[in-house]
Amino acid sequence: MKVIRSRDFTADRPWGALDIANMNGVTTRLHWTDQPYRWHVNDGEEVFAVLDGRVEMRWRDGGQEQRAVLETGDVFHARVGTEHVAHPIGAARVLVVEREGTV
Known part of the structure; x- marks a missing residue:
């Protein structure tokens, strides 16, 4: 059993993670x-x-770059093969669920 207070989590580098x-x-x-x-x-x-925070998610669909600003509580789903990148707007905490060993 774990209780994780996401707003209290920081890392020593960008995209540092807590498993x-x-x-x-x-x-x-x-x-x-x-x-x-x-x-x-x-x-x-x-x-x-x-x-926690805000993140501008960018992805390419049919060769066209798309963008959406994700607010606290928003969820982005990337299908297999979706080229994408996350740009935080200030500091952000993000929960990522993916297959082990994925980039």
């Missing part, structure tokens, strides 16, 4: 960041939930 659970190869991790990630494509699906 919460590994359920049959699907990981749940809490990330802290104040810097963008990098454009990437996951080899599986990814669920990205903003727990």
